[in-house]
Each structure stands twice: as C-alpha cells, then as structure tokens.
Amino acid sequence: MTGFILRRLAQTVVVIALLSFFCYFLMTLMPGDPIDEMIAANPNMTAEDAQRLRELHGLDQPVHKRYWNWVTMIAGGDLGYSRTYRVPVSEILGRSLLNTSLLAGAALVLSLLVAIPLGVWAALRKGSRVDYFVNLFAFAGISVPSFWIAIVLILLFAVYIPIFPAGGTTSIDFGMTPGEALVDRARHLVLPVLSLSFLSIGTFVRYTRAAMIDAMSNDYIRTARAKGLSWDRVLIVHGFRNALIPLITIVTLSFSTLFSGAIITETVFAYDGVGRLVFLSIQRNDFNVAMVAFMISVSWVLLMNFAADLLYGLADPRITYS
Amino acid sequence: MTETVVSVRELQTTFHTRAGPVRAVDGISYDIAKGRTLGIVGESGCGKSVTSYSVMRLIEPPGEITGGSVLLDGEDLLSLPEERMQDYRGSRVAMIFQEPMTALNPVLTIGYQMDEQIVRHMGLTRRQSRERALEMLELVGIPAPRERYASYPHQLSGGMRQRAMIAMALSCEPDFLIADEPTTALDVTIQGQILELIQKLQERLHMAVQFITHDLGVISEIADDVLVMYAGTACEKAPTHRLMDAPRHPYTVALLQSIPRIGRREPRLPAIGGTVPTLHELPAGCPFQNRCPRVVDRCRAERPAMTAIAEGHELACFNPVEDR
Numbered sequence: 001m002t003g004f005i006l007r008r009l010a011q012t013v014v015v016i017a018l019l020s021f022f023c024y025f026l027m028t029l030m031p032g033d034p035i036d037e038m039i040a041a042n043p044n045m046t047a048e049d050a051q052r053l054r055e056l057h058g059l060d061q062p063v064h065k066r067y068w069n070w071v072t073m074i075a076g077g078d079l080g081y082s083r084t085y086r087v088p089v090s091e092i093l094g095r096s097l098l099n100t101s102l103l104a105g106a107a108l109v110l111s112l113l114v115a116i117p118l119g120v121w122a123a124l125r126k127g128s129r130v131d132y133f134v135n136l137f138a139f140a141g142i143s144v145p146s147f148w149i150a151i152v153l154i155l156l157f158a159v160y161i162p163i164f165p166a167g168g169t170t171s172i173d174f175g176m177t178p179g180e181a182l183v184d185r186a187r188h189l190v191l192p193v194l195s196l197s198f199l200s201i202g203t204f205v206r207y208t209r210a211a212m213i214d215a216m217s218n219d220y221i222r223t224a225r226a227k228g229l230s231w232d233r234v235l236i237v238h239g240f241r242n243a244l245i246p247l248i249t250i251v252t253l254s255f256s257t258l259f260s261g262a263i264i265t266e267t268v269f270a271y272d273g274v275g276r277l278v279f280l281s282i283q284r285n286d287f288n289v290a291m292v293a294f295m296i297s298v299s300w301v302l303l304m305n306f307a308a309d310l311l312y313g314l315a316d317p318r319i320t321y322s
Numbered sequence: 323m324t325e326t327v328v329s330v331r332e333l334q335t336t337f338h339t340r341a342g343p344v345r346a347v348d349g350i351s352y353d354i355a356k357g358r359t360l361g362i363v364g365e366s367g368c369g370k371s372v373t374s375y376s377v378m379r380l381i382e383p384p385g386e387i388t389g390g391s392v393l394l395d396g397e398d399l400l401s402l403p404e405e406r407m408q409d410y411r412g413s414r415v416a417m418i419f420q421e422p423m424t425a426l427n428p429v430l431t432i433g434y435q436m437d438e439q440i441v442r443h444m445g446l447t448r449r450q451s452r453e454r455a456l457e458m459l460e461l462v463g464i465p466a467p468r469e470r471y472a473s474y475p476h477q478l479s480g481g482m483r484q485r486a487m488i489a490m491a492l493s494c495e496p497d498f499l500i501a502d503e504p505t506t507a508l509d510v511t512i513q514g515q516i517l518e519l520i521q522k523l524q525e526r527l528h529m530a531v532q533f534i535t536h537d538l539g540v541i542s543e544i545a546d547d548v549l550v551m552y553a554g555t556a557c558e559k560a561p562t563h564r565l566m567d568a569p570r571h572p573y574t575v576a577l578l579q580s581i582p583r584i585g586r587r588e589p590r591l592p593a594i595g596g597t598v599p600t601l602h603e604l605p606a607g608c609p610f611q612n613r614c615p616r617v618v619d620r621c622r623a624e625r626p627a628m629t630a631i632a633e634g635h636e637l638a639c640f641n642p643v644e645d646r
C-alpha cells in the first residue's frame with residue numbers, strides 16, 4: 001500500500017514536470033511577448049528600449065534556459081510578478097483559487113444532492129415514465145453547452161426576473177455588515193453554481209442510474225431480501241453501497257473537469273476565479289500568472305486521479321494494491 | 323407422526339412478457355412435514371427456482387403470483403402484508419442459493435452480512451449477534467471462525483462460501499429451508515460434504531427442507547419425497563424410493579434413464595427426443611406430449627391433473643407406464 005502510494009506520487013511528479021515544460025514551450029509559441037504589450041501601452045518606447053527590456057527580463061534567451069530560470073524561481077518559493085496586475089502572483093492567485101474552490105465545491109455538492117436521488121429513483125423505475133423524463137433531463141444537461149445555460153440563466157433570473165446579480169463576485173459597496181456581505185457573496189454564487197452544476201448533474205444522473213441498475217440486478221440483492229431486511233436497507237446497504245464503487249471514480253475525476261468547466265462559467269459571469277484568471281492572463285501575455293495557474297490545474301487533475309485510485313480501493317475490498 | 327409445516331396449493335406464477343403472459347409455475351401443490359425433505363427435480367427452466375421465489379414472495383415485476391396459497395403452519399404467506407412477510411423471511415423461512423459467490427455481497431464482510439440478519443430477527447445487540455454468528459460458523463464447520471467472520475466473500479473458497487451462506491440462512495433457526503441447487507456450483511467432493519451438512523443441521527433444527535436440483539443422484543441421497551416438474555407443471559410426486567423403483571410418468575422414466583450421478587451438472591436425456599417447448603408455445607393438453615413416447619389422443623385435448631394413485635404417490639398422466 002505505502003509502496004503503491006509512493007510509486008504513484010513519483011509518477012505524478014514526473015508527469016507534472018513534463019507537462020510544465022510542454023506548457024511553457026507552448027506559451028513561447030504564442031505571438032507576442034510582454035514587451036510588445038508594453039510598447040503598445042507606451043508609444044514613446046524605442047526599439048532599443050524594447051531590446052534592453054527583453055535582455056533585462058531574459059526574454060532573449062533560448063526556451064530551455066528561460067524555462068530553467070522559471071523553475072528555479074518557483075522552487076525557491078517565488079511565484080513571480082504579474083505584469084498586468086502589478087502585484088506578486090501569489091497575491092491574486094490565492095483569492096481566485098478560493099473563489100473557484102467555492103464555486104466548484106458548491107456546484108459539486110449541489111450536483112450530487114440532485115443527481116444521486118434522481119439517478120437512484122430512475123433506476124428503481126427503469127423503463128417507466130419517470131425514468132424517461134429523468135433521462136431526457138440528463139441528456140439535456142450533457143448536450144447543452146454550458147455558456148448557453150449561463151446566458152439563459154442570466155436572462156431569466158437577472159434580466160427578466162431580476163432576483164440575482166448577472167455577474168461579478170461581490171457588489172461594490174463598502175457599507176455592508178459581515179452578515180450582509182455574506183449574503184451578497186452567496187447571491188453572486190447562485191447563477192454560476194447553477195450553470196456549472198447543470199452539466200455534472202446530467203453526467204452524475206446517468207452514471208448513478210446505470211450503477212444502481214447494475215447493482216440491483218445482482219444475486220446478493222435477492223439474498224438480502226431473502227434475509228427479511230427492510231427495503232430501505234436492501235436499497236442502501238446492499239444496492240447503493242455497491243453502486244458507489246463506480247460512482248466514486250466518476251465523481252472524483254469529474255471534480256477536475258469542474259475546474260476546467262469553471263473557465264467558461266467564470267468568464268460568462270465575470271466571476272473572479274482561477275479559470276477567468278488563466279483566460280485573461282493568456283490573452284494579455286502574463287506568463288507568470290498563466291503558468292502558475294496552469295500548473296495548479298494540472299496538479300489538481302493528477303491529484304484527483306490519484307485520489308480516485310485510492311478511494312476506489314477503499315470502497316472495494318476486492319482491490320489490492322501491489 | 324407427521325406435522326405439516328408447509329403446504330403449497332395450486333401455486334401459479336405468471337411473467338407478463340412482451341410476447342404475452344407466461345405461466346412459469348402453473349398449479350403446483352405439495353406439503354412438507356417437520357424434519358422432512360422434499361426434492362424438486364426437472365430440467366433447466368422448468369420453474370424450480372420460480373416456485374421457490376414464489377414461496378418466499380421474492381417474485382418481482384414483470385413476474386406476479388397469480389394464484390394459489392402457501393400455508394406456513396396454517397397461515398397463508400401470500401395474503402400477508404409485505405412488512406409481515408419481511409419478519410418471516412430469514413427467520414421462519416430461509417433460502418440458500420446456487421452460486422455462493424454472487425449470492426453474497428462482495429463489499430461486506432461475512433460477519434456483517436450475518437449480523438444484519440440476526441440483529442433484525444432476534445433482537446440481539448451487535449455483541450450478542452457476533453457470538454451467535456461465530457457459533458453458527460463453527461457449527462457449519464468453518465475453520466478459524468473468528469478470522470472468517472472478518473473476511474470478505476472473495477477471501478473464501480467456494481465450499482467455505484456455501485458453508486457461510488448456510489450458517490447465515492440457519493442463524494435464526496427457520497422452520498423451513500429452501501435450498502436452490504446449493505451444490506451445483508461446487509466440486510464433487512465438496513458437494514457431498516455440503517449435502518451431509520444440510521442433513522445434519524436439518525436433524526438438529528427439525529426443519530422442513532425443500533431441496534431443488536436437476537441431479538437425481540443427489541435427490542436419492544437427501545429427499546424423503548420427490549416432485550418432478552415439467553414446464554411449470556407437476557408430473558409426478560412420490561416417496562423417493564418408490565419414484566426411483568417404480569416411476570409411472572413417462573417423463574420421470576426418461577429422467578431416470580439418463581443415469582444421473584452426483585457430479586454431473588446437467589442431466590443428459592438420451593431417452594427423450596426433442597427439447598422443452600418454450601412456455602409461450604406450450605400446446606393445449608399435456609405439456610409433455612411432443613416428446614412423449616406414450617402419447618394418446620386424449621393427451622392433445624386435455625391437460626392431465628395430478629391424481630393420487632397410491633399412498634403419497636400422485637401422477638398427472640393419461641397413459642402412464644405400467645406398474646412393475
């Protein structure tokens with residue numbers, strides 16, 4: 001078990017290192033560099049100035065040297081400086097990470113709360129009208145693009161029936177009590193969370209339904225009934241407990257796609273999260289921010305894969321790590 | 323002195339399929355007395371399992387019990403409310419299954435699966451229930467019961483799993499045990515041990531046992547009486563020795579000629595041409611007519627009913643084999 005964990009961790013580190021170089025390389029392929037941005041912003045800058053600045057920032061060096069400089073900087077605990085925000089990367093990143101975690105976490109909890117009962121319900125009434133409508137709903141969730149859902153939600157609940165803000169993370173108002181600020185924050189979360197949940201609800205419903213139908217068709221369900229256990233117990237302890245095994249993997253893995261899904265949602269709702277940060281910093285050639293944010297996303301995905309493997313083993317005693 | 327524990331009357335179970343209703347069990351009747359064993363034999367698909375599930379009321383849609391009664395100590399199980407039936411399942415009527423691997427929940431320990439039943443029916447605490455479970459594991463001859471109690475099903479061999487299954491089924495001392503081909507999936511040597519175990523426990527608990535198999539060799543070892551089924555209906559019912567020595571129904575005769583031995587999983591029926599008709603296309607009259615060497619005109623027009631021809635011997639045939 002410990003051996004397995006260590007081996008997986010080592011693997012993860014290697015993958016992260018390779019991906020970081022690849023990503024760094026891709027960024028240098030993008031047209032323009034930060035100095036071009038400065039030139040655009042400052043018409044008085046001469047070509048010589050620009051060349052000097054490039055040398056100053058090491059931008060004239062070959063890719064592998066620049067990458068190595070960046071790695072040693074990161075390893076030293078310095079995440080670099082954001083040229084567009086004019087603050088250290090760590091400062092903006094912490095806040096947007098928190099915001100995204102809040103958004104993705106709330107969306108995950110909501111999706112599970114809605115999808116699992118729906119999926120189980122549909123599974124128990126397989127082939128009925130209920131099953132049909134739940135499936136239809138799930139397919140809609142999977143196939144409708146998330147920006148479209150976001151726009152519909154904004155139109156419905158921010159424009160026609162203006163009960164929620166159309167975007168942003170908080171209202172600009174300095175006179176709020178802590179309680180009011182909390183409510184304000186929550187109100188800004190509602191539409192992004194709904195829009196982000198839609199896709200994962202669809203996915204989770206489909207998987208829950210399939211896993212539950214599969215579990216309930218097993219012989220041990222009949223044994224459990226033959227023992228005189230109550231229907232609830234048969235359903236939860238014997239049926240759902242087994243359906244949980246495939247579900248754990250799906251849910252853990254989807255936690256990483258929630259993060260990438262957040263890019264679109266955050267952009268549409270102008271929500272101050274990592275996804276939007278990555279989007280904007282790539283647009284503005286803000287390498288340092290983009291790289292760190294990207295590395296966090298990658299590590300997160302890999303970490304969730306790792307967690308999925310471990311949890312899978314915990315849920316299923318037949319799995320052994322060797 | 324025979325004290326009837328179970329009395330099944332004209333049991334009928336129908337599956338509502340796309341192609342129309344299918345009578346998987348049609349008019350089966352039998353009694354089993356305390357401490358006695360009824361063997362039920364018949365080819366695959368003749369309705370042995372459906373009969374058992376019907377008695378336990380474990381039939382699920384599209385299946386439905388459409389007629390008859392199942393009396394346990396005089397009380398009709400088929401008219402009980404479901405909650406009441408749940409009180410009886412696992413405590414008064416218990417069942418063991420063919421495949422101990424798939425019949426046990428793979429993610430729960432043997433101990434947990436035993437405890438949940440014991441706690442449910444005997445009103446014991448978890449600690450007391452553990453004692454009871456260990457006692458049962460010991461009784462069915464599982465070595466190192468304490469370790470096995472904490473084991474998962476996949477950590478046990480097939481024979482040990484079936485022993486655990488038996489320990490679980492008998493943990494609440496049922497009056498009636500249904501064993502649905504409990505040895506079919508096991509090695510020959512293990513089969514014999516499991517049969518002995520069931521017999522030993524039956525003597526100890528004075529249970530009525532319904533033992534299902536398609537192996538006549540097994541039947542002759544364990545059953546007091548035998549019911550032969552064909553396509554959901556009863557053909558012949560008699561005390562075991564009588565059925566073995568003087569079978570009257572043409573199907574029983576053919577079944578016996580297939581020379582079954584312990585260890586053969588499927589009886590071969592060289593004496594019977596043709597195959598079992600699917601239940602959809604059952605002919606009017608005797609269900610066996612298409613394969614019967616003794617068929618007469620009346621067989622095609624009318625369905626033979628079970629009729630007593632001697633003490634404990636019943637037969638459903640218009641042209642039975644001569645009594646030798």
Ligand SMILES: Nc1ncnc2c1ncn2[C@@H]1O[C@H](COP(=O)(O)OP(=O)(O)OP(=O)(O)O)[C@@H](O)[C@H]1O
Pocket residue numbers: 337339344346364365366367368369370371372373384385536601
């Ligand atoms: N879910 C179902 N839907 C439709 N028909 C069914 C269903 N389950 C059972 N049947 C019908 O009931 C018949 C009897 O099945 P059953 O399982 O009782 O046979 P069996 O005698 O136990 O056979 P085996 O020796 O293979 O276990 C089958 O041939 C089938 O036609």
Ligand code: SF4
Pocket residue numbers: 571572573608609610611612614615616617618621626638639640641642
């Ligand atoms: S009733 Fe007729 S067809 Fe049926 S078993 Fe007897 S002789 Fe054969």
Ligand SMILES: [Mg+2]
Pocket residue numbers: 370371372502
């Ligand atoms: Mg069967």
